[in-house]
Amino acid sequence: MDDYLVRATAANGQVRAFACTTKKLTEEARNIHCLTPVTTAALGRLMAGGLMMGAMMKGDRDLLTLRIEGAGPAVGALVTADSKGNIKGYVNRNDVMLPLRPDGKLDVGGAFGPGFLSVIKDMGLKDPYVGQTMLVSGEIAEDLTYYFANSEQVPSTVGLGVLVNGDCTVKQAGGFIVQLMPFASEEVISSLENRLKSIDSVTAMLDVGKSPEDILLELLGDQELAINDTMPVKYNCDCNRERFTRGLISLGRREIQEMIDEGKPIEVNCHFCDKKYEFGIDELKDIFAAARR
Numbered sequence: 001m002d003d004y005l006v007r008a009t010a011a012n013g014q015v016r017a018f019a020c021t022t023k024k025l026t027e028e029a030r031n032i033h034c035l036t037p038v039t040t041a042a043l044g045r046l047m048a049g050g051l052m053m054g055a056m057m058k059g060d061r062d063l064l065t066l067r068i069e070g071a072g073p074a075v076g077a078l079v080t081a082d083s084k085g086n087i088k089g090y091v092n093r094n095d096v097m098l099p100l101r102p103d104g105k106l107d108v109g110g111a112f113g114p115g116f117l118s119v120i121k122d123m124g125l126k127d128p129y130v131g132q133t134m135l136v137s138g139e140i141a142e143d144l145t146y147y148f149a150n151s152e153q154v155p156s157t158v159g160l161g162v163l164v165n166g167d168c169t170v171k172q173a174g175g176f177i178v179q180l181m182p183f184a185s186e187e188v189i190s191s192l193e194n195r196l197k198s199i200d201s202v203t204a205m206l207d208v209g210k211s212p213e214d215i216l217l218e219l220l221g222d223q224e225l226a227i228n229d230t231m232p233v234k235y236n237c238d239c240n241r242e243r244f245t246r247g248l249i250s251l252g253r254r255e256i257q258e259m260i261d262e263g264k265p266i267e268v269n270c271h272f273c274d275k276k277y278e279f280g281i282d283e284l285k286d287i288f289a290a291a292r293r
Helices: 023-033 037-054 108-112 141-151 186-198 202-207 212-220 241-250 253-262 281-290
Strands: 004-010 015-021 063-070 076-082 086-091 115-122 129-134 156-164 170-180 226-232 266-269 276-279
Touching (some): 015 037, 015 212, 023 037, 023 170, 037 141, 037 156, 037 170, 141 156, 141 170, 170 202, 212 226, 241 276, 241 281, 276 281
Antiparallel strands (some): 015 170, 063 076, 063 115, 076 086, 115 129
16 A cells, blocks of 8 residues: 545534555655664654644645654654655654563653654744644654644544564554544534544554545544545655755854865765765865855
């Protein structure tokens, strides 16, 4: 099954919902960043959440960033998504290894520890919107649920999951977000609550062959579910040499001159895709000339 995302409504517009399968892009991120099982689960969950939240944005150039800053060994993670199904991200410490939780699941909450979740929405305005909440569990789904309720006042339920094989490759990954509109009736709310009590985990449903549409049917099948559209999703880093050149210019002449004085090329790496860019002395001199004093 290819990676894709579904947007839907139910109960005559009283509910909006999203679901996605992200196995391939999570495996790609695992390979790029040489992730361990627990950091694969951490980044995979955050990317699935980021993709669905990115799909809530309307502008072609709108960007959503989710950033976790924690006191745990993984330190934090960051993902950036657009409204067209593109995602990129990284974990601050990719080599973290932790024992499984007592229930046999990967300890993503232990990897992040106590900390904060920031949601940054760049919608082309003068300043981006920034919302921040404390991490409730560090398991990401619960943290996004808490963020929606407290920062956006939108009652939501979020399910995210990553299942890792014994050889550390990704077996399944994906998630769902279901949100109640302000005019949702008590009957609709009660039905959703009852459904949530009985459904399997995201990865359990994906592992038996259920699609994102099937997952939403499990949640909202008795509420006149309407699939609005589907969208392919992928891991996509848009870094380029020009962007890193601008970054070097922003450092200022003093730091650039110090690089020139060392007399050897410098190499910069992209955090998102690990691509390397080398700048020779002549290029650094041109960058120095372009920099402000």
